[in-house]
Amino acid sequence: MYSIGLDFGTNSVRAVILDIEEGIEIADAICNYPSGVDGIIVDSRNPHLARQNPSDYNVSMEKSVREAVKKAKGSKKAFNPGKVIGVGVDTTGSTPLPVDRNLVPLSFHKEFRNNKNAMACLWKDHTGADEAEEITALATRIRPDYLARIGGVYSSEWFFSKLLHLARTDKKVFDAAAGYVELCDYIPAILSGKKSPGETVRSICAAGHKAMYNDVWCGLPDDGFLHKLDRSFKNVREKLYGKAYPAGQLAGALCEEWAGKTGLPAGIPVSVGAFDAHMGAVGAGVRPGVLVKVIGTSTCDMTVAPAGKKLRDIPGICGMVPHSIIPGYTGIEAGQSAVGDIFNWFVKRFAPAGVKDPHRQYALAASRIKPGQTGLLALDWNNGNRNILVDQKLTGLILGFTLDTGPGEVYRTLIEATGFGARAIIERIEEYGVEIDEIVATGGIPDKNPLLMQIYSDITGRSFKIAASSQTCAVGAAVFGAIAAGKEKGGYRDVDDARKKTCRFKKAVYRPDSRNRKVYDRLYGLYKNVHDVFGLKSANMNLHHVMKDLLKIKGEVTNG
């Protein structure tokens, strides 16, 4: 038996076919979104805007599934599409789109064609920055509970910032919408032939992490709060939903239309969707005590604690949402706003003349430098600080420059800075009683950058395993497709059951070097000093020692 996982990324959709018994992918296919710049609709006058054309989702999903099915046939004789027993879906988020009463995206209407506000508002759209501040301010004042478990600050990347911005800037679209659905709810809904927003089954992952949904206050924020935010929000809950569900539950059954388009059997279960990182964590083997780090352009750090366990709110952490990653567990999510993006920025903007393949060159140069030998220290805040400071108005810093400092040293320092940021998150989570015994890395970077992995291991003093699959998100989605199908149909009973089959690691494990670790402990102390003085209102400190200590460490390390 097989399950199919669909992973809707920022630029493309990927389909993976999982052999349920063996727990391995037998085929995958990727299809880029046709619109905009790499699938993103941008606006030259507004760099904060990032939208997507909803028709791209349909077109690319159909192609990628057909291609994966074709490949599966080629790679395994026993395979035929009739043996696919479930479909799972993960997407970026929060990526909401306005729909009409028939669940048709407003952008499909002639009236709103080419209106960017009627399209899907991609996770990294920051047009709602002011609205996010407003929501934070109001919630802090009258509903502090709403923010306590999502780090204390509401982000411009989240659902209500985007909805409020829409209400303020395009009343026509806002009023015309019969509903607003997250992409991770929309895809399962259309796959299962839902015909209205009301029938759409909503993901607790999106609801809990991005829309202040919590069973403690019976779901979404109350009408009083919403109305106070904006008069136009008076009855907005009518266009939303009352209840959200964990992945693995049934969103519906594959409809005839999509069975026809994809060649999959009609009627098979479609799982409730979730965000890509969360399903990636499942694909990488998350469980209590295991932190999964998805390391790519940014990072997402995830672990779970048994839902019964009494947890204190962890300040500065993105979200703690029951059932959000694995049903029956509280999902704990944190992350860094920029990791690979920082290296890309540096290489793109500051690569010296004539350097070919600068990532590789710099990594090579950086690998020849010992910890502490750069004399440099950086703050990894070029895109703000998501955790543990939750402050988008922080910016990057590099200090320790001499007239000899070269790009290899800066490159290494930027890697180290993201490593220190990673350590700050782990320390914060553990400080609040959630233990982390093991780290599993996945995402685009771990495979490509062994130097980074070793630095992270040395900085955190932890071993890092690497997930064997490079498509953990799509695999996670397929796992939930198989869970939705159920054990009796040949699927999985639950995530624990699936993990035994699907969870594999690469041979190479990165282990901390005790000598490097000592140096990094000293550097981390300096990082925290600078981090606190620039990052916390309350930290009064003198940093006169910082540059001198860096030179001292550099001298000691260089001379043996």
Place this chain on the structure above:
Amino acid sequence: MYSIGLDFGTNSVRAVILDIEEGIEIADAICNYPSGVDGIIVDSRNPHLARQNPSDYNVSMEKSVREAVKKAKGSKKAFNPGKVIGVGVDTTGSTPLPVDRNLVPLSFHKEFRNNKNAMACLWKDHTGADEAEEITALATRIRPDYLARIGGVYSSEWFFSKLLHLARTDKKVFDAAAGYVELCDYIPAILSGKKSPGETVRSICAAGHKAMYNDVWCGLPDDGFLHKLDRSFKNVREKLYGKAYPAGQLAGALCEEWAGKTGLPAGIPVSVGAFDAHMGAVGAGVRPGVLVKVIGTSTCDMTVAPAGKKLRDIPGICGMVPHSIIPGYTGIEAGQSAVGDIFNWFVKRFAPAGVKDPHRQYALAASRIKPGQTGLLALDWNNGNRNILVDQKLTGLILGFTLDTGPGEVYRTLIEATGFGARAIIERIEEYGVEIDEIVATGGIPDKNPLLMQIYSDITGRSFKIAASSQTCAVGAAVFGAIAAGKEKGGYRDVDDARKKTCRFKKAVYRPDSRNRKVYDRLYGLYKNVHDVFGLKSANMNLHHVMKDLLKIKGEVTNG
């Protein structure tokens, strides 16, 4: 009548012939030193080492003077070498060399040939860093007066650091030397045929600024202090000197040998030497109320106050030495350890692929950015901070990076950082009662970088004039040659007399723009915050506002 000025720079010697009556140069010629890398003997195993081959001085001086004389003949019919009535000399410093009892450099001896320790120890040689710290520590403890007027910290670039390092690391050379002479004393001595270190007339400029010489304590540091520094220094004063003299006084008369070599008349007066920057200040028109800024790879800031005026010690300023720049005035010197060097570093190490003439490109990009629009702030400490912190163990810092920050923005920010450093020096000098009414810029940068000049004007809120001559050092040397010749022989009476003839400015004056100034006042406030937290032991501060204020200013400036 004419005077000749000889300017011994880091890489070459320049000869200028000045028409005394007209006050303008009629010819100049430059000759590079033949040895080492651009005239500097380096050591691949020790980046701090920078020496010069003393024979280069003779060879290049002879060539450059002959060439200048030849050019003068071509450019002015009335000229003939017999009308040259005086010679002035300026050099880098502290650049001491060990000599034998006949004033022959030890490196000319077969025994010491190829021994770098027997060569001239160039101003920027930093091998004596530990020794400098030792001298600072001892003087702070038992002779605080020695440091009070030279900024409180003894530098590795200065005379006794170099001598002590020599005594510690090459006893053979140290013991073999009958004397140690500064380059600015050595050149006038050989030109006037001196045959021993004892006959050599010493410059008060070198002595006062670099060798803790002061009439208040009867000259050089006392034997007790020197002996305490090192046992080998017990009788070192015997190899040094008792008295030093200001430029314009007679070092001797041009000897037959050098008259023959150069074609100049034997017997004409040779002025006491001085450091290049100081003679450059005179060439640029320094007087009370006028600050001359020599802006090049580093900067030197100079002004004078009447010697009779009661001056408080100005903490963090390099030197306050009576008669050091203009006889009868107290010379006040400060500076920044790296200015052009920082821009060169950035361009050399971080110029993106394919950028041709990056200085020009970046200046162009930077000129399109408004003050405050970069969102960045930097500390100009890549080569330590000479003033006002006097701390070589400080390093550079840049903050405010986003994922959009480009090299044009960084380039502008680095210029601004040096401008803020310049302002800190001016404010410190004025704070202690020395007023600055006018600024004159000279050196390699002002002509080449109008953007920098405008930024400096906006940051300091002052007008900047540019010295008309691009050889103010050599012109200053020629002025002192003419002063040594005396008014009755057709020379100048004194520096005031000379200034009336020689002091000229370029037409373009950089004046502060009131709007830019306001923005820079805000940025300077932030610079000072960061400057103090990293630069002063005593500053306890929170910098949580810095990145936010920068973003706020950026937003305001960008939106008009």
